[in-house]
Amino acid sequence: QQQVKQSPQSLIVQKGGISIINCAYENTAFDYFPWYQQFPGKGPALLIAIRPDVSEKKEGRFTISFNKSAKQFSLHIMDSQPGDSATYFCAATRNSGYSTLTFGKGTMLLVSP
Amino acid sequence: DVKVTQSSRYLVKRTGEKVFLECVQDMDHENMFWYRQDPGLGLRLIYFSYDVKMKEKGDIPEGYSVSREKKERFSLILESASTNQTSMYLCASSLFLAGVPYEQYFGPGTRLTVT
Numbered sequence: 001q002q003q004v005k006q007s008p009q010s011l012i013v014q015k016g017g018i019s020i021i022n023c024a025y026e027n028t029a030f031d032y033f034p035w036y037q038q039f040p041g042k043g044p045a046l047l048i049a050i051r052p053d054v055s056e057k058k059e060g061r062f063t064i065s066f067n068k069s070a071k072q073f074s075l076h077i078m079d080s081q082p083g084d085s086a087t088y089f090c091a092a093t094r095n096s097g098y099s100t101l102t103f104g105k106g107t108m109l110l111v112s113p
Numbered sequence: 114d115v116k117v118t119q120s121s122r123y124l125v126k127r128t129g130e131k132v133f134l135e136c137v138q139d140m141d142h143e144n145m146f147w148y149r150q151d152p153g154l155g156l157r158l159i160y161f162s163y164d165v166k167m168k169e170k171g172d173i174p175e176g177y178s179v180s181r182e183k184k185e186r187f188s189l190i191l192e193s194a195s196t197n198q199t200s201m202y203l204c205a206s207s208l209f210l211a212g213v214p215y216e217q218y219f220g221p222g223t224r225l226t227v228t
Contacts (some may be wrong), residue, residue, distance in 0.1 A: 009153070034216075043117070043203055043219025044156070089156060100146070100171065101217065105155035 004092050006104025013111050019077040021107045023090035026071065030092040034101070035064065035075050038087045047088070048075075080111045116140070117220035119204055125226045132191040134223050136204030143209035145187035146217065147171075147179060150201040162187055163209060194227045201225075 005024045013019045023033075034049035050057045050064040050073065057064045063076040077084055090104040120135035138145065146161040148171075158171030160179040168179050176198060180188045187206075191198055202223045208215040 006155075041221065043205070043221050045219065046216045100158055100161060103156040105153060 004104045010108040013080045019080045021075045024072045025092050029094045036089045082111045119220040132194045134189040136187045138206040142206035144207045146205040147189045148203045199227045
């Protein structure tokens with residue numbers, strides 16, 4: 001089964017710190033890597049995504065770093081805020097045909113005030 | 114804004130009951146998905162559909178079926194609910210264009226408890 005392995009399972013960061021969540025994939029056919037953010041009581045929502053033709057993508061305080069040779073990608077949240085406290089899911093898919101998203105198991109982030 | 118609505122936020126059913134979970138999207142999306150979310154297991158795909166009356170099995174289809182009679186509506190059916198189907202169920206929809214993975218929009222979820 002195609003897998004995306006995500007770590008850590010939970011993370012506590014102080015306000016203003018950097019939150020880092022890592023993911024690794026096995027299927028070299030994957031070529032689109034989104035991150036979803038889920039607040040309690042809500043469904044996940046797309047946060048940021050990257051394709052393997054770039055090694056980094058930044059949107060505000062959120063950055064995806066991508067290492068194609070290692071088959072790893074990570075989410076960095078700079079200047080973490082209590083409002084960033086949520087569950088984060090990485091995912092991967094093939095950019096062709098009727099492909100579906102394969103999700104990691106999620107990381108519960110708590111940013112302490 | 115895309116809106117995906119699910120018929121119930123909370124549902125309690127008895128073992129053996131037939132359960133219907135309804136999902137409606139208002140953006141004319143071709144694709145619709147059903148996931149279940151369990152602590153430590155993440156999001157697991159149950160079934161998905163690329164068009165009306167089309168359905169494809171996901172990773173964990175056992176014990177579930179689906180129905181898509183209209184483009185905007187995708188139903189998940191538990192033919193005979195069991196306690197191991199107690200979970201959070203999430204519906205999602207997305208546009209479809211061959212070769213292009215579009216953003217999936219999720220509903221708020223239905224927390225189903227089977228007693």
